[in-house]
Amino acid sequence: MSSAGKLSFDAIVVGAGHNGLTAAAYLARAGYSTVVLERRDIVGGCCVTEEIAPGCRASTTSYIASMLRPEVIRDLKLAGHGLRMIPCDPALQVPFPDGQLVSWWASRECAEVELLKISPRDAKTFVRIDDRLKKLARYLQPFFLEPPPEPGTQSFDGWSDLYRVGKRFRGISSAEISQLVSFFTGSLGEFLDRNYESEKVKTLFLANNVYGKHGGPYQPGSALGLLFHLLSGGENELQGFYGHVVGGMGAITQAMASAAREFGAEIRTNAPVQQIDSRDGRVRGVVLKDGTEIRARVVLSNADPKRTFLGLVPERDLPGEFVHAIRGIKMNGPCAKVNVVLSEEPRFTGTPANYDPQQRSLFTLVPSLEFAERCYDIAKFGDIPQELWVDCVVASNADPSLAEAGKHIMTCFVQYVPYKLRKGTWDENRALLGDRVVKKIGEYAPNVPGSIIARQVLTPLDLERIYGLTEGNIFHGDLNLEQLFFNRPVPGWAQYRTPIAGLYLCGAGAHPGGGVTGAPGHNAAHQVLRDLKKRKFKGAVA
Numbered sequence: 024m025s026s027a028g029k030l031s032f033d034a035i036v037v038g039a040g041h042n043g044l045t046a047a048a049y050l051a052r053a054g055y056s057t058v059v060l061e062r063r064d065i066v067g068g069c070c071v072t073e074e075i076a077p078g079c080r081a082s083t084t085s086y087i088a089s090m091l092r093p094e095v096i097r098d099l100k101l102a103g104h105g106l107r108m109i110p111c112d113p114a115l116q117v118p119f120p121d122g123q124l125v126s127w128w129a130s131r132e133c134a135e136v137e138l139l140k141i142s143p144r145d146a147k148t149f150v151r152i153d154d155r156l157k158k159l160a161r162y163l164q165p166f167f168l169e170p171p172p173e174p175g176t177q178s179f180d181g182w183s184d185l186y187r188v189g190k191r192f193r194g195i196s197s198a199e200i201s202q203l204v205s206f207f208t209g210s211l212g213e214f215l216d217r218n219y220e221s222e223k224v225k226t227l228f229l230a231n232n233v234y235g236k237h238g239g240p241y242q243p244g245s246a247l248g249l250l251f252h253l254l255s256g257g258e259n260e261l262q263g264f265y266g267h268v269v270g271g272m273g274a275i276t277q278a279m280a281s282a283a284r285e286f287g288a289e290i291r292t293n294a295p296v297q298q299i300d301s302r303d304g305r306v307r308g309v310v311l312k313d314g315t316e317i318r319a320r321v322v323l324s325n326a327d328p329k330r331t332f333l334g335l336v337p338e339r340d341l342p343g344e345f346v347h348a349i350r351g352i353k354m355n356g357p358c359a360k361v362n363v364v365l366s367e368e369p370r371f372t373g374t375p376a377n378y379d380p381q382q383r384s385l386f387t388l389v390p391s392l393e394f395a396e397r398c399y400d401i402a403k404f405g406d407i408p409q410e411l412w413v414d415c416v417v418a419s420n421a422d423p424s425l426a427e428a429g430k431h432i433m434t435c436f437v438q439y440v441p442y443k444l445r446k447g448t449w450d451e452n453r454a455l456l457g458d459r460v461v462k463k464i465g466e467y468a469p470n471v472p473g474s475i476i477a478r479q480v481l482t483p484l485d486l487e488r489i490y491g492l493t494e495g496n497i498f499h500g501d502l503n504l505e506q507l508f509f510n511r512p513v514p515g516w517a518q519y520r521t522p523i524a525g526l527y528l529c530g531a532g533a534h535p536g537g538g539v540t541g542a543p544g545h546n547a548a549h550q551v552l553r554d555l556k557k558r559k560f561k562g563a564v565a
């Protein structure tokens with residue numbers, strides 16, 4: 024029997040982002056009747072492939088798969104549902120204003136050869152430091168797929184969580200503890216200045232490590248990005264994996280949706296949730312915008328914490344100090360995206376003639392740490408920097424099926440623009456942002472400005488309006504230390520549960536945070552499964 028129109032379930036997931044779909048798939052796999060309710064007409068949240076001109080598709084928001092958890096890929100059998108990733112090699116590439124293009128190759132031997140061309144001393148340092156960083160990253164790896172412990176816990180479960188965390192660091196040396204502390208608290212810029220002599224080598228590291236975050240490379244805590252990007256990803260659990268997704272990022276969420284449906288979950292699009300209902304401190308279900316009421320034993324929200332607790336849950340149902348903490352979460356931009364269709368392939372200066380199309384697909388336009396720092400400073404005061412940091416991916420070189428023959432797709436991520444403009448509105452400044460991005464790209468690939476057939480500019484305001492990201496924040500809350508681990512989304516509520524029994528957070532606003540990882544969805548679903556097993560919510564469905 025079709026479940027369309029069914030009004031009660033074991034679990035409701037609000038939002039079909041990749042984390043909502045992941046959570047739904049795990050719950051359905053465990054035998055719980057599950058419905059996913061998505062406000063847009065497509066699933067995927069900000070992990071989608073959309074047509075931006077007739078016959079031309081782009082990963083409109085996220086564009087590279089780097090940290091999708093191998094466990095999620097395996098458990099949901101995503102390869103069997105059509106997911107295919109091509110490792111990026113080089114993993115990134117920086118063209119410099121002097122015409123030199125520096126590539127970061129996946130294999131350490133090739134990376135070393137490339138760095139030798141710039142600075143033999145830095146090449147040696149790189150080899151020495153790479154092992155150390157990878158080892159430190161491995162200490163953090165297990166925390167990705169489990170709830171953080173609760174400091175100050177008084178329960179047996181809480182103490183065993185703390186014990187589990189302690190055990191993970193068994194064997195760590197005091198030197199490694201000091202290094203971990205300095206990565207958590209120090210800045211990327213200072214780390215690079217201490218260890219490397221060449222500005223170009225430092226810029227290569229920069230090009231990889233502060234995306235989506237607030238703060239320039241000299242901001243305390245920014246060094247942590249170095250370790251985050253060395254967590255393993257992809258089917259083969261490679262440390263520092265970067266992948267193009269065949270069919271664009273939407274192929275990930277299409278595979279997840281297909282897996283969830285195969286396990287029995289129902290997915291409804293064009294189904295915006297207006298309110299999450301609770302009575303006597305326990306969740307009852309949701310009310311859709313059209314007035315339909317759907318009941319469930321548990322509700323998982325894939326919407327960000329502000330949207331969930333300041334928009335969907337009536338304030339009277341939540342403790343005042345919790346609402347205060349949610350209001351304080353730092354979101355506020357700071358990125359944009361410009362996607363273009365081109366009549367010819369972009370030709371970036373310095374690209375060797377023997378590079379194959381895949382090797383001609385990644386170009387990060389940021390010439391130095393100082394440039395990046397200035398760019399953030401301008402954006403933080405509410406202005407659109409004249410000189411922008413742009414990360415370009417010629418996606419059609421990795422997957423020609425994205426564009427009609429003879430056309431090319433390039434997606435351009437813009438690091439550091441404000442959500443709130445000091446002067447004017449984003450509706451008035453959308454075209455200006457697009458023009459500045461195109462001008463910047465033209466400095467490195469002169470044929471691009473004249474070959475643009477279609478252009479889509481997504482300002483932080485558009486990211487909020489279209490994709491439902493509060494203040495355009497791509498991670499559902501900035502990834503700074505203050506908002507990570509047992510402080511995410513807010514202190515005291517890091518284990519996916521919320522002050523309303525049976526209501527959980529399952530999106531990027533929960534631990535371990537943003538990026539296409541599937542981790543918050545996986546972890547939230549497992550927390551729900553543990554709670555359901557303890558029969559915490561028996562009989563809540565009417």
Ligand SMILES: Cc1cc2nc3c(=O)[nH]c(=O)nc-3n(C[C@H](O)[C@H](O)[C@H](O)COP(=O)(O)OP(=O)(O)OC[C@H]3O[C@@H](n4cnc5c(N)ncnc54)[C@H](O)[C@@H]3O)c2cc1C
Nearest residue numbers: 038040041042062068069085086087296530531537538539
């Ligand atoms: C421009 C951009 C570039 C990025 N680049 C990368 C990248 O290259 N690599 C990477 O790993 N990460 C990248 N990210 C970050 C990454 O995409 C996100 O952190 C991640 O996809 C968030 O996933 P999620 O499932 O938690 O939430 P989302 O994808 O935000 O999904 C939440 C879903 O909930 C829905 N929703 C919200 N409110 C309601 C409601 N009331 N009723 C019903 N549905 C609702 C939304 O419509 C949405 O579908 C990027 C993000 C952006 C925006």
